[in-house]
Amino acid sequence: MPPAFAPADSATLPFHVVSPDGLEAFLSGPGAAHAGWLTATGFQAALGELRLLPGADGKLAGAVAGLGTDKARARQRFGLAKAVAGLPGGDWHLEGTLTQDQTAEAALAWLLSGYRFDRYRPGAAAPALPRLKAPAGLDTARIEAMAAGEFLTRDLINTPAQDMGPAELEQAVLDLAARFGATTQAIRGDDLLAQNFPMIHAVGRASPREPRLLDLRWGSTGPRLTLVGKGVCFDTGGLNIKPSNGMSLMKKDMGGAATVLGLAQMIMALNLPLRLRVLIPAVENVISGNAQKPKDILTSRKGLTVEVNDTDAEGRLILGDALAYAAEEETDALISMATLTGAARIxxxxxxxxxxxxxxxxAVALEAGAKAGFDPVWRLPFHDAYESVIEPGIADLDNAPGFGFAGSITAALFLRRFADHPRYMHFDIYGHSPTEAPARPKGGVGQGARAILNALPQMLGI
Structure with missing residues (x-):
């Protein structure tokens, strides 16, 4: 089920949110009837701390959750969702003195905490989830759209490669387009060569699952936004094969594609006044007799030659052709998203x-959007002094320079050569939560999409 708030007319229980500084006043005021219970159980209003409140008839009377200190909230985003995870099913409403930002974070965290990936556990009993009544004064349609887009991203990343190859990723694009009246086009297999996408073809040709370039368009008026997402549905590393521990999470190597699709869903669900284009080069990077080889030199769509010094640096190759294609058409902003480098994680x-x-x-708009969307980002530089590092001499560009430093920056510089747009922005995301976190279960996760969504009015003047 898509994430949604409880109906406005539903009967709800109170979910009291209390800060440590406000605990004494709560116990002597709204919580006076349960002060003895809360004191006896040691409730301190720590971030995410939960107590269910018993009624006189033995039924549930509500719940109280800790808001924690400013320091605790700064150290843990969506911390209140820890309390939501302990609630039984039913409908609830927020009680307490919260700022607008705190209310928005609580509402978004509540929806995000309802995510479950149970595709491969059909017999598992689905527990009843608590629902939140939409808080007054919030753009709840926007919050629901952000949560639904995130759920799509998580589902796509969490699906194993056996069920999420290039064809299945194309189907996800088709399904999304059908829901919102978008149009799509796909260029597949050897047609990639015929239509001049040689680097996408070179990376994906070794797989029996045809490589392809997916193209979604939506909207007929307003400024133009082009999103490009890396869709490597599985990455063995090619002939420069990864060790097993490096390959174990490579179903997530299409996280850039999953994230731009989640963002596209948000944009279309909110009917933003813009013209959207989404380009996804979708491939598997595997090994067979016709796999590309180290030291091969590819001539890209843009005409730049690229020496393949590492077949495991394939993402920038497929993105290079897709970005060059995107730049051939007028657009007001061009944004790429990819699970591109280990250097970014370091x-x-x-x-x-x-x-x-x-x-x-x-960048200024994005930073404000990230704060409003509880979606942290960090700017790194297109450092021109490193341009020479990606120039191998034998070809125009090197896909894996042996510089030994600044690997995420040199990858971004490589992509910039193909984007060739004054309003180009690139994200090097991880797309995976390595541990359980509030509102973010272990597994696939979107990054940057809410920040971009919130920044679009300022970025594009809509």
């Missing part, structure tokens, strides 16, 4: 989405 860890921006005004 730089900022799994919880931050590093990005690169050609345009400072877009």
């Amino acid at each position: 730089a900022v860890g799994p919880d931050l989405a590093p990005y690169w921006a050609q345009d400072d005004a877009m």
Whole structure:
């Protein structure tokens, strides 16, 4: 079921949210009837701490949850969702003195905490989930759209490669297009060569599952936005094969594609006044007799030659052709998203989405959007001094320079050569939560989409 708030007319129980500083006042005021119970059970209003409140008739009378300190909230996003996870099914409403931002975070966390990936457990009993009545004063349609887009992204990433190859990813695009009246086109297999997408073809040709370029369009008026997502449905590393521990999570290597599709769903569900294009090069990077080889030199769609010094640096190859194609058509902003480099994870860890921006005004808008969407990002530079690192001499570009430093930056510089747009922005995301976290179960996760969604009015003037 898509995430949604409880109906406005439903009977609800109170979900009291209390800060440590406000605990004494709560116990002597709204919580006075349960002060003895809360004191006896040691309730301190720590972030996400929960107590269910018994009624006089033995039925549930409500719940109280800790808001925690400012420091605790700064250290753990969506911390209140820890309490939501302990609630029984039923409908609830928020009680307590919360700021607008705190209410928005609580509402979004509540919806996100309802995510379940149970495709491969058909016999598992689905517990009744608690539902929240839409808080007054919030753009709840926007919050529901953000949560639904995130659920799509998580589902796509969590699906194993056996059921999420290039054809299945294409079907996901078709399904999304059908829901919102978008149009689609796909270029597959050897037609990629015939229509001049040589790097997408080179990466995907070794798989019996045909590589393809997926193209979705929606909207007829307003500024143009082009999203490009890396769709490597599984990555063995090619002939430069990954070790087993490096391959185990590679079903998530289409996380860029999954995230731009989640963002596209948000945009279309909210009927934003813009013209949207989504391009996804969808491939498997596997091994067979016709796989590309180290030191091969590819001539890209843009005409730039690329020396393949590592077949495991395939994402930037397929994105290069897709970005060049995107740049051939007028657009007001061009954004790529990819699970591209381990260097980005070393730089900022799994919880931050590093990005690169050609345009400072877009970056300012994004930072504000990230804060409003509880979707942290971190800007890294297109450092021109490293341009020479990606130039091998024998070809125009090197897909895996042996520089040994700044691997995420040199990858971003590589992509910029193909994007060729003054308002280009690139995200190097992880797309996976390595541990259970509030409102983010272990597994696939979107990054950067809510930040972009919130930034679009300022970015595009809509």
